[in-house]
Amino acid sequence: MTLLELTHPHRLALFLDFDGTLVEIAEKPDAVRLAETTRVTLARLQRTLDGALAIITGREIEVIDAMLSPFRCPVAGVHGLTRRDAVGRAHATAVDTAFLDQAERRLEQLARPEAGLLVERKSHAIAIHYRGRPDLEHACIEAMEAIAQLDDRVRLVRGKMVVEARPSGGDKGTAVAEFMTEAPFAGRRPLFVGDDVTDEDAFEVVNRLGGLTLKIGPGKTHAQHRVADTAAFLAWLDDIADTLEKGRTIG
Template sequence: MLETAHDDSAVLGSLLENPGCAIFLDFDGTLVDLAPTPDGVCLEKGVAEALALLAARHQGALAIISGRPVAQIDAMLAPLVLPVAGVHGVERRGADGQLHVAATPDVSPVLAQAQALAALHPGLLVERKRGAVALHYRLAPELEQLCVQQMTAAVQACPGVLLLHGKMVLEAKPAATNKGGAIAAFMTEAPFAGRRPVFAGDDTTDEAGFAFVEQAGGQGVKVGSGASAASLRLASPAALRAVLLAASSTPHKE
């Protein structure tokens, strides 16, 4: 497992300039810096334009792989529209524009528990998604143990639901879907099929994606600290944005 703090910006830049790669990018903590609340993130100037240029250079083989719903990613990137996997693969819009929605188990008991907990503690934020519930405790980190206990108990009573431990967030989601599966699905379709996958992410929720691309002969890129199955490392979202901006402005390789 990769743990050392080093920067593979040059290696990633070379990969992104290769016309044979397929680019997959997480959003929060990867393309954008984390914020106290999900609504507080900001996409820096020039990033959407860089993504558009890179997508064009790779014949459209660039997708966002996020825990956010597809509609939120579209709103953040507007007017740019890209292939997107949302809610860890529950929603997935291919390059052809078709939206695929996975079957989801009932998460209403988890939602009720999370809302009850948030009603008692104003620092907690509940986010309802298609087939998933996220409980954010970034504004109340001292409540982490309580949140873990309550959410774990709620998820154990819901068959087919898995609890993800992210950065100051706990997310109950369908066990049958993850970011690795979403990337795998993209890789069976044009224009991704036959290319070498490269996936950048920052959190434990991205590890399934790293595992898939590494096994498929591609490379995962861990943004930030922490052990990871990814073979490459970048220090921060700012480092990734710098690589994307540089790669998008480099003369195209045929």
């Protein structure tokens, strides 16, 4: 497959989004399952890239650990507000729990009488998912905009059928930039893969770093390359693992 030709794949640092990239998006965030074949591919890549593989996600790090288990790798969670580096050290932006409590109460007021809306409280952010009620998109965004007015350090991030309020001071781009200053990522060429608007920060950073960027699915993007869907990407990723393993045997 010639989706994206890699000249020196063994010198890559691989940064992968999770939902919509390694797993298909499900109706509810809890319903996604990582395929065993994908877990095997990740383990092969981690081995052949000397550990230079990280997940950059909107989810909490612990949730990703549970989804990937027994596979484990460095992770940036909550769109870059939390991060566990390659030696297992935790990095996190300060949390304003009073703000999150207040935001949660307001969102519950909106969600409770309506079936199909899901309020997700995270350690550092709060989100409302409207995949079950796309007709309420406007109401959800309006409520979130009102919440963002409460604190000028808060910014809104929109994803696929979800809007999140979070403190400014870290995104997927800054998370990748931080990993790139540390072993085993430093000195390698970053490749970032994602499917959603929250991945655009990382696409821009990786483009600036001279890396490669790959967008899954349709939509406006800063990524240099595009692949149609998750299945096509996973097949390509498995081919890369084959190439890396062959390279090791030969070289």
